[in-house]
Amino acid sequence: MISFKQVDFTHSGQRLFAGLTFHLQKGRYLVISGPARSGKTTLVKMIAGLLGPTAGEIIIDGEAMESILESRTKLRQLRRKVGGVGGIYSLLTELTILENIALSAEIAGLSPRAARKSALEACGKYRLTHLLSQVPDKVSEVERRAALLARAEAARKDLIVADAPTDGLDPQSAAIIHERLAALRLAGVTILYLTSGSGPQNGPDEYLHLHEGKLAP
Amino acid sequence: MIRPDRFVRQISRHIRREKRISLGSFLVLAIVLILIDLFWIASGTITQQYHKLLGSVRMELFISDAVPDSALTVMRQAVSSVEGKAAVVYVSKEEAAQFLETELGAGILDGLPGNPLPRSFVIFFDQSKSLDQLDALEKRLRRLEGIDAIEFGRRWIEKVEQAARNFRRVGYIIGGIILFVVLLTMANTNRLTARSKSTDFFQLKLLGAGPSYLLYPFLAEGFLSASIAAVLGWVAMYYLAGRVSVATITLVLPSVFDVAIYAVLAGLTGMAGAYLGIRRLLMS
Numbered sequence: 001m002i003s004f005k006q007v008d009f010t011h012s013g014q015r016l017f018a019g020l021t022f023h024l025q026k027g028r029y030l031v032i033s034g035p036a037r038s039g040k041t042t043l044v045k046m047i048a049g050l051l052g053p054t055a056g057e058i059i060i061d062g063e064a065m066e067s068i069l070e071s072r073t074k075l076r077q078l079r080r081k082v083g084g085v086g087g088i089y090s091l092l093t094e095l096t097i098l099e100n101i102a103l104s105a106e107i108a109g110l111s112p113r114a115a116r117k118s119a120l121e122a123c124g125k126y127r128l129t130h131l132l133s134q135v136p137d138k139v140s141e142v143e144r145r146a147a148l149l150a151r152a153e154a155a156r157k158d159l160i161v162a163d164a165p166t167d168g169l170d171p172q173s174a175a176i177i178h179e180r181l182a183a184l185r186l187a188g189v190t191i192l193y194l195t196s197g198s199g200p201q202n203g204p205d206e207y208l209h210l211h212e213g214k215l216a217p
Numbered sequence: 218m219i220r221p222d223r224f225v226r227q228i229s230r231h232i233r234r235e236k237r238i239s240l241g242s243f244l245v246l247a248i249v250l251i252l253i254d255l256f257w258i259a260s261g262t263i264t265q266q267y268h269k270l271l272g273s274v275r276m277e278l279f280i281s282d283a284v285p286d287s288a289l290t291v292m293r294q295a296v297s298s299v300e301g302k303a304a305v306v307y308v309s310k311e312e313a314a315q316f317l318e319t320e321l322g323a324g325i326l327d328g329l330p331g332n333p334l335p336r337s338f339v340i341f342f343d344q345s346k347s348l349d350q351l352d353a354l355e356k357r358l359r360r361l362e363g364i365d366a367i368e369f370g371r372r373w374i375e376k377v378e379q380a381a382r383n384f385r386r387v388g389y390i391i392g393g394i395i396l397f398v399v400l401l402t403m404a405n406t407n408r409l410t411a412r413s414k415s416t417d418f419f420q421l422k423l424l425g426a427g428p429s430y431l432l433y434p435f436l437a438e439g440f441l442s443a444s445i446a447a448v449l450g451w452v453a454m455y456y457l458a459g460r461v462s463v464a465t466i467t468l469v470l471p472s473v474f475d476v477a478i479y480a481v482l483a484g485l486t487g488m489a490g491a492y493l494g495i496r497r498l499l500m501s
Binding site: 048075076077078079080081084088089090091092093094099103104107108155 | 226414416417420421422423424425426427430
């Protein structure tokens, strides 16, 4: 699903990645941990097509990022496959929780009716049914993150990028997020989890540590 | 494509959330569009006054003393064949003298050997005529036998036409400037709106949204806000025109149909402004 091959990335004279290499196969759950400013969010931005590498190659779903970035259509198609929670991903402030989830499903290609149905199902799974008509500002942080996961699930995303999804949450709320991610993994969704801590104990297939621009087990 | 009901709700939520920006943007739009309204009323009213002035033009044909009274009927028939005439009035020497005395005082002709004033036909027109049309008519009427002179206030009309030409030139410049200001203001206003929505815009892009989610709602919002501002501007103008009267001048206001066309054009300008406003966000 995702391959980073000898990826270098330099920003403002600072070398963030130096020959970064990893492979995340379809349906697998990978945790990448690393200290603050080690480049975790940069990694997310690269997967979302917001940043390109200085050197090296990124391949997502068999397509080279270089070619994806050259075509708006390919970039949109890539983004329709990737869901996210935390980091750069957030809900649309002017839509309700239900509208946010349904809209994402519609953009991913579902019909409005199917998108709404899928959104309602996802809201049920994430215990958000009492918040359907609330705008994101009116719900708690854990509910917002649950809604982001529900959004990705309703849109049937192939890949979920979780960028420090439990930061600032109490252990109980964090456990709910971890539980849902593990369930998604079992449902065949590919998951990339980035954290400055140790990450979830149950569910992931592999753990890597990002340090000084390189990954190590 | 974003659903219309969601789009309407999205706009209303945005207005509630960003009251200041929304109200400010709308007011700025309404004000610049009122500038066009004022310009429109001014040009319409001045054009009407111009036609009114030209409509009051009359042509006097002075008849030679050598023409016998018996020839006047044939002559009148020839003069009456003029296109666009409202009436042809014959003024005898006595009536001319009477008119002169009324205007300049009794006894003005005393001491003169007889009545020196000529007989004349006065042509009144049913619609305004341009200087070129009057010149052509004069040329044709001069060919009539027994006409000594023709007078229609040529120099005065020339001045009016010159003034109208100057006004039109200035009008085009001012109109162009106003249109430019409107477009610029709309682009800036929409840029402000776009900036206030930039976070949501970014998230939509991350979701892989295409132009139907990113661009079209903005264009629709630009169209709606500009056309509503245009209509409200005219409502204000109609209200004020009913309260303000300028001496004998009647302000010329456009018809409802014209206002509808104007609102659509303003809406299209709003769309163009919206596009210019979010172009950078789209490209990023």
